[in-house]
Amino acid sequence: MQITKIGTDFIEIDEETIKDEKLLKIPRVHLIKLSFDKPTESKVKSVLESFPKTNRFVIEDNIKIYNTILKFTSKKYYVENPVGSSVITFFKKNNKVLCNFNNFSKTEQTFFYRRSAFEDVLRNTEVIVIHQDAYEEHKKTLDNWSGNVIIDNKILWCDK
Numbered sequence: 001m002q003i004t005k006i007g008t009d010f011i012e013i014d015e016e017t018i019k020d021e022k023l024l025k026i027p028r029v030h031l032i033k034l035s036f037d038k039p040t041e042s043k044v045k046s047v048l049e050s051f052p053k054t055n056r057f058v059i060e061d062n063i064k065i066y067n068t069i070l071k072f073t074s075k076k077y078y079v080e081n082p083v084g085s086s087v088i089t090f091f092k093k094n095n096k097v098l099c100n101f102n103n104f105s106k107t108e109q110t111f112f113y114r115r116s117a118f119e120d121v122l123r124n125t126e127v128i129v130i131h132q133d134a135y136e137e138h139k140k141t142l143d144n145w146s147g148n149v150i151i152d153n154k155i156l157w158c159d160k
Contacts, residue, residue, distance in 0.1 A: 003151065010030060011031075011032055013047055018043065031058055045069075056075070081097070084103075097124065101129060101134060102130070123149065129150040
């Protein structure tokens, strides 16, 4: 398991932050979430040029547009489950997944944090976002997992 820190190892870029000097000064960003309201090739290429060492990106929507732009690069992207998405449909449609447990409803979180379900999710994902409390509860399982863990303490669950 590798812990990925929000704000240094994992950042989010949109139209507002694309030229943010503070973000541009980070020497090595592991993951960048592309959150453009209206993604364009020039915006994405600007991010790729600004962060040439970053090879992994996260997208939540506009998948077709991002895929068209990124498929001709050596960059890899993960699709993050958005708030309110149908979990089964989401996993079925996407093969490179960032599973954000904080985007699940309270009922879904209760189900997916059960040990067998949690381990099954880990077998099918490379990156997860969880709350600190969940990390502590599942630390032993996560220590034996080869993926990335992003700890985000902003919310415990979403209300659909």
